[in-house]
Amino acid sequence: MLKKKLLTLAALASVGILPLAQAADQIQDDRWYISPFASFVKSGGDRRASDGWGGGLGIGKILDKHFNVEVKGFYEGFGGDNGPWDLAGGTADLQYYFFRDKFSPYAVVAAGAMNTCASANCGVGVIGEAGAGFTYELHDNFLLRSDVRYRYNNNLNAQVQPGTDEFHDMTVNVGFVIPFGDKPKSESKPIAPIAASTPVASCSTLDTDSDGVNDCLDKCPGTIKGSKVNNAGCPIRLVLTGQHFKYDSAELTLNAKELLDGVAGNLISYPQKNDIEVQGHTSSEGSNAYNMKLSQRRAKSVVDYLKMKGVTNRLNAKGYGETQPIADNRTEAGKAENRRVELIWIEY
Numbered sequence: 001m002l003k004k005k006l007l008t009l010a011a012l013a014s015v016g017i018l019p020l021a022q023a024a025d026q027i028q029d030d031r032w033y034i035s036p037f038a039s040f041v042k043s044g045g046d047r048r049a050s051d052g053w054g055g056g057l058g059i060g061k062i063l064d065k066h067f068n069v070e071v072k073g074f075y076e077g078f079g080g081d082n083g084p085w086d087l088a089g090g091t092a093d094l095q096y097y098f099f100r101d102k103f104s105p106y107a108v109v110a111a112g113a114m115n116t117c118a119s120a121n122c123g124v125g126v127i128g129e130a131g132a133g134f135t136y137e138l139h140d141n142f143l144l145r146s147d148v149r150y151r152y153n154n155n156l157n158a159q160v161q162p163g164t165d166e167f168h169d170m171t172v173n174v175g176f177v178i179p180f181g182d183k184p185k186s187e188s189k190p191i192a193p194i195a196a197s198t199p200v201a202s203c204s205t206l207d208t209d210s211d212g213v214n215d216c217l218d219k220c221p222g223t224i225k226g227s228k229v230n231n232a233g234c235p236i237r238l239v240l241t242g243q244h245f246k247y248d249s250a251e252l253t254l255n256a257k258e259l260l261d262g263v264a265g266n267l268i269s270y271p272q273k274n275d276i277e278v279q280g281h282t283s284s285e286g287s288n289a290y291n292m293k294l295s296q297r298r299a300k301s302v303v304d305y306l307k308m309k310g311v312t313n314r315l316n317a318k319g320y321g322e323t324q325p326i327a328d329n330r331t332e333a334g335k336a337e338n339r340r341v342e343l344i345w346i347e348y
Contacts, residue, residue, distance in 0.1 A: 029100070029184050032061050035145060037175025041076050041087075044168040047118075047161060049085050052078020058093070062179075068095040068106075076171075082118050082161070089114025089127060105134045108147060116153070116160045123158020125165065127151055133173075140183035146174045209233075224266040227343075238263070238343040240302075241336070250297035252305060260302065263343070264309035275314040275346040278303050283335035284322045295319030302341050 035058035043049045054076025060068050070093040077086050091112030098105050110129040115122060133147020148170065155165040206215045211223040211233055218233035227238040240263075244256035252260070267276075280299030282291040296319030303317040327334035 028064060029062050029179075030064075031179040031181050031183070032059070033177050033179040034059055035070065035072070035175055035177045037072075037145070037173045039074065039076055039174075040172045041078060042170040042172075043078060043080075043085075046164055046167055047080060047085065047169075049080030049083055049118075050078050052076055052085065054087070060093070060095075060177075065100055066097050068097070069093065070095065080118070084119070086117040087114055091127065091129060093129075102137045103134060104137075105132070106147075107132050108149065110149070114153060116155055116158070118160050121158075121160045123155045123160045125153055125155035125158060127153045129171075135177055141179050143177040143179075144175075145177050146172070148172050211235075220270075222266070222270060224263060224270065234345070236345050236347070240341045240343070241339075244341060245298055245301070248294075250294065250301045252301055257305065260305050261309065264306050264311050267306065267311045267313055268309075273313050275316065277316045277318055277344045277346060278306075279342040279344060280317070280319040281324055281326075281338060281340050281342065282322050283338040284325070284329040285335065288321055288323075292319055292321035292323075295321045299341065 037056055037058070039054040039056065041052045041054060043051055054074055056072055056074030058070045058072030060070030060072075062068050071090065072093065073088075073090040075086075075088045077084060079085070089112055091110040093108055093110040095106045095108045098107075108129070108131050110127075112127050113124060114127045115124050129149045129151045131147050131149030133145065136144045138144060149172075151169045151171055153167040153169065155161075155167075157165055159165070161167070207213065207218075208215050209218070209221055209223045210225065211218070211227070211229045213229060213231070213233035215221065220229070220232065220234035223229055223233060223235050224238055227235040230236050240256075240259060244253055244259070245251060246253060278299045280295030280297075280302075282295050284291075286294075296317065299317035299319050303315040306315060322329070322338070325334075325338045326340070327337035329335055329338060
């Protein structure tokens with residue numbers, strides 16, 4: 001029963017600490033060390049003995065980021081019905097560390113030999129151990145260590161205990177690990193010099209299409225003359241002012257047709273094919289309803305003419321009448337400015 005309980009305890013301890021494995025990359029520590037320890041022994045019922053105490057010393061080496069090997073000797077003693085008992089022996093340990101950090105859990109297996117004396121009966125047998133434990137680093141050269149182990153002991157017909165040569169015990173060990181020498185430190189990696197950035201040539205002041213945006217920043221070269229552009233040099237608005245229609249009519253004047261010929265040529269050669277809203281606007285002369293219809297017809301006349309000239313942009317005519325004046329309708333000059341057609345580029 002004790003054997004089953006101890007095996008279960010060791011298994012649970014090992015599984016319980018597995019999720020904690022979060023090792024940080026380190027320079028490999030491969031130092032030698034000594035490990036003095038004290039032990040509490042929970043003796044099995046087959047010994048008919050009480051619990052006892054002991055101690056020992058180990059000498060070990062760190063092999064890599066997971067494994068330690070260690071050779072240790074120990075002495076333990078306790079009383080009993082046929083005691084006192086004296087146990088003296090040694091083991092070779094293999095420790096597996098799930099990760100190396102300030103707190104480092106490990107599993108351990110060990111094999112060795114032990115001399116057992118119960119009163120005057122003595123005999124040498126073999127032992128095997130399995131368990132789990134941890135170290136806790138207080139200093140580069142000083143760590144606390146504790147583990148719990150199940151121990152199987154077979155005295156090989158020495159008849160130290162009449163009736164059986166097999167014994168099952170539990171040991172709890174508490175001690176220190178004292179490594180020799182300096183702990184390896186992570187080397188500081190030299191900071192790579194920052195490469196000098198390639199100087200950016202100053203933007204040219206050349207503005208071929210005279211839209212106010214230098215050629216090196218202009219995403220829409222060849223902008224229609226007189227159009228208002230955005231920061232990228234792309235047209236957003238073109239206002240056509242002047243005497244473009246016959247009086248009180250939507251018929252284009254000769255001057256308007258010549259102007260629209262130039263606009264059509266630019267729109268045909270211009271690479272961006274945004275939709276364009278053609279807006280008609282009037283002065284305040286006449287009623288608002290009449291001016292709304294007149295502005296719509298004039299906008300449509302411009303659309304029809306541009307399409308006839310081969311413009312492929314989608315053109316939408318819309319009249320605004322006198323609702324959006326840009327100048328004072330109380331003056332002739334203001335009225336003349338308000339009689340206009342605007343081309344508005346639709347941005348998506």
